[in-house]
Ligand SMILES: Nc1ncnc2c1ncn2[C@@H]1O[C@H](COP(=O)(O)OP(=O)(O)OP(=O)(O)O)[C@@H](O)[C@H]1O
C-alpha cells in the first residue's frame with residue numbers, strides 16, 4: 001500500500017479537515033492503523049500554557065492516532081496567517097526536513113497516513129517553499145477539496161494544473177459548506193466534470209451539525225469512489 005495522501009484545497013476553510021477526518025474514520029473502520037498529520041496549524045488558541053491545534057485534535061480523534069501532538073503537528077502558531085508569515089512573526093523558519101522526519105516516524109507506526117495542508121497548494125511555507133513543496137517532499141498523491149461556490153471551476157482547474165506539475169492528483173471532492181442557494185451551486189458538479197481537469201470523486205452535502213455518524217457517512221462516500229485503490233497504486 002502507498003503511504004497515504006495529501007489533502008489540499010482550493011482555499012482555506014473549504015473542508016480539508018472534514019474530508020481528512022471522514023477518510024480517517026472510514027479507513028479506521030476497515031481495521032487500518034491510520035496516522036494523521038497537520039504539519040503546520042496557524043490561528044491556534046492558547047490554553048493550559050500551550051497552543052491548541054484544533055484541526056490536529058479533530059484528526060487525532062477521528063483516526064484514533066495516538067502519536068504525540070509534536071509529531072502530528074510539529075508547528076503551531078497563534079496568529080491566523082499563512083504559515084510562512086505566522087512563523088516569521090515569531091522568529092521561526094519552518095524546516096521541511098523536520099516535517100519529513102515526523103512524517104517518516106508516523107509511517108513506521110501506521111498503515112496509512114493522511115496529511116492535511118494549510119490553506120491552498122501555493123500557500124507559503126517559508127520564504128521559498130509552498131504547501132506543494134511539502135506534498136512533494138513527502139511523496140504523496142493529492143486530493144483537492146473544492147468549496148461549492150460560484151468560481152469553483154476556475155479555482156479547481158488552477159489548483160489541479162499546478163498540482164499536476166509535480167504530483168499525482170487523485171481527484172476532487174466538491175464540498176457544500178453552505179446550503180444550496182444559487183444556480184452555480186446546483187450546476188457546479190456537472191461543470192467540474194466538464195472543466196475541472198481531474199476526476200470529481202464525490203460531493204459532500206451541507207450539514208448543520210457534524211456528528212461522528214456523519215463523518216462515517218462522508219468517509220464511506222469517499223472510499224466508495226475507489227480512492228483507496230488509487231492511493232495504493234501511487
Ligand atoms: N459539508 C459541510 N457542511 C457544513 N459546514 C461545513 C462543511 N464542510 C465544512 N464546513 C465548515 O466550514 C468550515 C471550514 O471547514 P474545515 O475546517 O474543514 O476547512 P479547512 O479547509 O480544513 O480549513 P483550514 O484551511 O483552516 O484548515 C468549518 O467551520 C466547517 O465546520
Ligand SMILES: [Mg+2]
Pocket residue numbers: 016017018055116
Ligand atoms: Mg483544516
